[in-house]
Amino acid sequence: MSERAPDGTAFDVAGDGPPVVLIHGLGLSMELWDASLPMWAERHRAIRYDLFGHGESAPVPRTADLRLYAEAIVGLLDHLDIEQAHIVGFSIGGMINRRLALDFPERVASLAILNSPHDRGESAQQMVEERAATVRNQGPLSTMDDALKRWFTPGYLDAHPEHEEAVRRWRVASEPESYAQAVWVLANGVRELCGPAKPIICPSLVITSEFDSGSTPAMTRSIAAEIPRAETLIVPTMQHLGLMQDPAAFVEPVLSFLKGLDP
Numbered sequence: 001m002s003e004r005a006p007d008g009t010a011f012d013v014a015g016d017g018p019p020v021v022l023i024h025g026l027g028l029s030m031e032l033w034d035a036s037l038p039m040w041a042e043r044h045r046a047i048r049y050d051l052f053g054h055g056e057s058a059p060v061p062r063t064a065d066l067r068l069y070a071e072a073i074v075g076l077l078d079h080l081d082i083e084q085a086h087i088v089g090f091s092i093g094g095m096i097n098r099r100l101a102l103d104f105p106e107r108v109a110s111l112a113i114l115n116s117p118h119d120r121g122e123s124a125q126q127m128v129e130e131r132a133a134t135v136r137n138q139g140p141l142s143t144m145d146d147a148l149k150r151w152f153t154p155g156y157l158d159a160h161p162e163h164e165e166a167v168r169r170w171r172v173a174s175e176p177e178s179y180a181q182a183v184w185v186l187a188n189g190v191r192e193l194c195g196p197a198k199p200i201i202c203p204s205l206v207i208t209s210e211f212d213s214g215s216t217p218a219m220t221r222s223i224a225a226e227i228p229r230a231e232t233l234i235v236p237t238m239q240h241l242g243l244m245q246d247p248a249a250f251v252e253p254v255l256s257f258l259k260g261l262d263p
Contacts, residue, residue, distance in 0.1 A: 005079045008058025011049035015041025019085040022048040023093030027171045029055035036247040053178020064181035066099035066189045088112040101200045111204040112254045118219035132187040151241035204230040205257045209238035
């Protein structure tokens with residue numbers, strides 16, 4: 001059963017060791033990490049939580065931006081009396097953890113940035129903003145069918161309908177206004193992350209899938225190019241939600257990366 005931080009963020013903790021915070025993606029929930037949680041908890045104190053308006057967390061307390069989501073992590077770490085943690089972020093989570101590392105570098109031991117967008121170029125940026133407007137006007141499920149095609153490899157959901165059911169359930173459970181605001185942050189937040197005035201300085205691993213159309217290998221290399229000594233990995237054959245389709249392909253490299261950092 002999850003607990004609540006003072007700001008209404010729902011979270012749970014598993015395992016013991018160096019703390020690692022797990023951030024799920026837009027329209028999902030902390031249940032994204034269910035399959036991989038034993039892997040994280042074997043050597044780490046794994047802290048997973050729901051973004052505002054997702055899962056069991058309270059709605060956004062003010063107009064959402066990346067700073068709001070970064071401050072929520074600071075509040076969660078303070079609540080748990082943790083000075084510094086490894087921060088693993090998937091999709092929008094990889095934008096949130098970059099914002100955290102820029103604004104609160106003393107709280108971040110390292111970053112793992114998974115399937116996260118960067119500079120999209122003008123035409124792709126316009127398409128993402130149009131998608132955000134559709135969600136605002138027509139609701140959270142309006143873009144669901146197209147998203148599933150982008151997120152999973154062809155035929156995968158035919159063999160694993162339980163994953164489609166879970167993703168739809170998480171989307172339905174999101175509070176509509178919080179979700180619409182998060183979609184807008186996903187669309188526009190990349191602007192403030194590209195070419196920051198001060199670079200991220202913590203050890204970082206940047207991963208994406210070979211066929212992730214929204215967080216492409218080129219974007220991953222661009223993110224890494226802006227972080228001194230960042231490492232990169234492209235997972236073959238997967239699309240955006242490869243983390244759900246083949247958790248070990250993403251989690252094991254992150255754990256190996258963290259093993260090289262922890263005493």
